[in-house]
Amino acid sequence: MPAFMPFVPATGVRRDGPDLTVALPDPPRGAAEPIVRDGVARHAGATVVWLRLAAEGTSPFRLAAPVTGTCRRVEVAGLPDVTMAVELSPLPFEGAGVLRRLPGYPTFYLAPVITDPLPAENHLVRIDSTIGFADAAYAGLLFDDRIALSPAAWVQQIALAMTGIEDAPAVTAWQGLGRFAPAGRSIRVLDHVGRPAAGAAFQVNASITTTGADGTLPLPPGDVQLTWQAARPVHALYENGLAAPGDRNTSTPPGTPLTVPAALTAGHLQLFDAASWFADRPPQLHPGLGHVRQDSRLEPLVDGVPAFRALLTDLRAADGAHFAGWSFDDVPLDLADPDQSMFTEVIRGLGDGGDGDGARFLMDKLLEFRQDAPADDASRLMVLLLTLGVDALVVASLSKELKTDDHSYLALLSVNIILALAANPLIEVLMGVLEDAMDNSKGMAAVLDEMRPGIALRARHPARFADNPLVPLVDNPADIDPARFVDGPTSWHQKFQVVRRVGGEVVGYVGGIDVTRNRLDTPGHHGKAWRPPGESSNSPKVDPFHDVHARITGPAAADLALTFDRRWAFDTGRRPSGTPALDLAFPTPDAAAMPAQPARHLVQITRTGFAPGPDGGGTPLPWSPAGEATIEQATLRAIRQAREYIYIEDQYFTPHDGYVRALVEAAARDPRPRLLIVLTGGADQVVGDIRRRQIFQRLDDAWGDRMIVGTVVRRPVLGDAERVASKGRLILLEPLGESGGDALLTLGPRSRLPGDVPFWLWVEGERMLAVEKRGDVQADFPARRYLVRRSGGSGSTWEARPRAHAQGAPVSLHQVTGIYVHTKAIMVDDVFAGIGSCNTNRRGFFHDGEITAFAVPERLKAARDNPALALRTALWAEHLGIPPAMGRALLADPVAAFELFRRPVVNGNRLSTFGVLGVTPELGFPSESSTWKKMLAFTAVPTFELAIIPYLWNVFAESTTANDPDPEIGPELGQV
Known part of the structure; x- marks a missing residue:
């Protein structure tokens, strides 16, 4: 049996007018609704291009299942004569070889105009089984990238995937659906998320033409040169980019016209205006800095151990390296071989003399007293x-x-x-x-x-x-x-590394990761296995630490090298007396001489450079004497362009008012985007939680159920026995029934209880939250009564299964340990990614020395090497408790994947939302x-x-x- 079969017969059916472009309903979420909502499509909010079909003559035609899979009934709107459709996705192991060759996992939407009931909800439908007999029907399909493809396009994509795997008759039968394609030569123009770009103006050869309401742009015969009338347009032919990723003619760098070959008679063109996303170059900035570099590559690296391993590979093939950081330790760069990968020994081997002469370091000095400071x-x-x-x-x-x-x-x-x-x-x-x-x-x-x-x-x-x-x-x-x-x-908070490999290739690294011990963690966050020589093994305390870095190659790596070059020259002039003045370990390369990368990412290296005060007594940065705020500008521009989602990971998240305003306006501009913010449990700043609470309240007012904010946590652990001994080991002094909801219970001994609420407790494994003290009581020993919240009660989201507990049942108090989020990253709409050292706060955007790389794939959604998609799916997989390698396959649709963060922690979700306990879901023992x-x-x-x-x-x-x-x-x- 083939993986796909036609959903209508070869005869007796005709195309019934132009395709309809209608979005799937995306209703607001009710407070108690499950993750999968009855009647709401998996790709809710996505635009579907519907093929209109009608019977030829008076006999109804048979609408059949094109795949074997589980079907759902979902509501549709805007289609004449129908309100419900069948949503059908293939079983992943049915035709796996064909599915792997598609742009993403396919979901069919079939809406027959019939009075008979549709197949039952969650019913397994066999391929070619009858859905119904109809006089008219609508058919659409979405891949996980949510691109609004025409029916002719997705029919062709499936046919290409089947070719060479399925037998010829099956491929020919499926290709028969191509007869419904419209006549004439045109392309459908889409925005950066893949929705029809209505009213987009183009210069087509020598004339100006505008797309129709469905984004259709008619084309004359022959080779056609077209240019979207935007400030810095990027054009990307979707199907051509998928078929020939190495063909440089399938997309254009910013501002370059696109040539549509004569052989292309239909297809999809995605648009991206680089000027609306990337930062402007400040006029006083060094002429070699601040450019959007084409032909570069940004490779995301999640967590310290994978980042160090990649860096070590480059260092072992290098003859020079430059390091800029806030903090440095001597740590192994490969935990599998610590003795041979200690950082200092790797550095010692750079250069010719074996004395580290091939390395240079720029280290921050956070505090230094003035020479004329009072001796007080x-x-x-x-x-x-x-x-x-x-x-x-x-x-x-x-x-x-x-x-x-x-x-x-x-x-x-x-x-x-x-x-x-x-x-x-x-x-x-x-x-x-x-x-x-x-x-x-x-x-x-x-x-x-x-x-x-x-x-x-x-x-x-x-x-x-x-x-x-x-x-x-x-x-x-x-x-x-x-x-x-x-x-x-103030501080030099930048964290970046520049490595010159033997042969002259320069590779850069940038992000939140310093070469320090606390970064030695993996996406599993089970704790660090390495201790410095001489440290006692009786100190097993581990601190889970999450961070993100990026490897940069191509012309953008030259911008990192030039940034180090300018800082080295500046700090050499300010060095303490007696310190030798050394040149760089290797010359700074010219961006134009850097090798073009097949990935063809557009990468901009941005910085924060302070602006000196008006008193004239300051020391301006020579490369940006009037200051630089390009990180802030690019970030806010991306937020304003969001159409599907904004994802932020940050250590602080106490942004200035302008940033908060941009997020509020993004919620009002379009009711479809989602906002997910993952951060450390506490604001980690002096009085930071004051501002954090107010920001979250304002964002909650604006975004409602479309926003999820939280921190990631590990499995619960007992308190440190060396400090708290029997703390948290308790007894239930009254029986507790099996009904869920809020309940009163008595715990003792009192001396082992925390001094304050809230705190987590487990009664024979059932997780509860103590929310209110109800007074001390005297049983066989001093005890205390508490109001506790169980699963099913008001506001409980952890969903432990309530059950009865007898008097004397063991009770334990555990710390829900947070994973320290040090990341400074943003992703928008699976096209834009930013990774750097800049926290989402005012001093990061306007005061300290920071650096961030922003990247967009030139081929947009057709790019298989898409840094925004790769980073988001890896991070979301980690936070959802899914192996990161499976993230791309399971989480490719950002809107559908967003809903998975509503899963309870007990089901594997690591994200503990701030809705559980206000702003701080990570709880220890407050009294301690x-x-x-x-x-x-x-x-x-x-x-x-x-x-x-x-x-x-x-x-x-x-x-x-x-x-x-x-x-x-x-x-x-x-x-x-």
């Missing part, structure tokens, strides 16, 4: 603690009563420490400890300096307090002026982690707290410069 130890300590609080990795507060979080209390507690230690001789020792803790690369720099003095430059970013326009606008409640001690709380900080700080300086919050936020945590078009005092969200 207490004030110096306060500056240290305030700056440390900006980057401390602390779990955010669960408190809803107070508008602050653990970072705030850490800063407030710092004041108490200063007051207590001001006259203490230990203050100098404490300062030394803190300075070492903030110096992320001190040890590595010393090792490199022993190899070859001068190969590692350590320098502070030059932005100052005086460059922040908000500093004069917020009151400083402290008795010191930090600007007298340090120039500013943060309550003590709250009590000490809040009771000691309640008045100081109110004044310090805006100062901490606007001066330290979220500083900005004149690049910011609308600097506003926070942390509160403005009028968005």
